[in-house]
Amino acid sequence: MSVLPEDWAVPAPTAITEAWFTSGTIAVQTCTACGTRQHPPEELCHRCGAMAFTYPALSPRGTVHSYTVAHYAVNRALADCVPYAVVLVSLDDAPQLRVVGNMPGVPIEDIRIGMAVEAVWEERHPDDGVVIRLPQWQPASG
Numbered sequence: 001m002s003v004l005p006e007d008w009a010v011p012a013p014t015a016i017t018e019a020w021f022t023s024g025t026i027a028v029q030t031c032t033a034c035g036t037r038q039h040p041p042e043e044l045c046h047r048c049g050a051m052a053f054t055y056p057a058l059s060p061r062g063t064v065h066s067y068t069v070a071h072y073a074v075n076r077a078l079a080d081c082v083p084y085a086v087v088l089v090s091l092d093d094a095p096q097l098r099v100v101g102n103m104p105g106v107p108i109e110d111i112r113i114g115m116a117v118e119a120v121w122e123e124r125h126p127d128d129g130v131v132i133r134l135p136q137w138q139p140a141s142g
């Protein structure tokens, strides 16, 4: 189950976004020089300017920091998807980082700021053969 249409455009991974979009983990860009974690991944470390990173898998658990509900389809392809929620999740292992996603299958009225969530991965198969794994969110189990 997904929120956005199956044929909705997916990211074309680059060297710095590949781990995030294909690993099926919460692979957060971490600076090898100073250890700073940042998301979304960028060319330079925000703290020290270094350009070398690792992408360790952090816990797939987090907390809904905020959310909004899209009621208007900004693109005709989204007409059957509205209303849908877009959540901003603070990661348990890096609370300063926020990850954007949806909560497929979860009624909008059940979403709350502060609720514990865990990532699930939505696979997409664009024509170039790369498997895209988009992190989405569900209420945390246990």
Ligand SMILES: [Zn+2]
Residues within 6 Å of the ligand: 031, 032, 033, 034, 035, 036, 045, 046, 047, 048, 049, 050
């Ligand atoms: Zn750094």
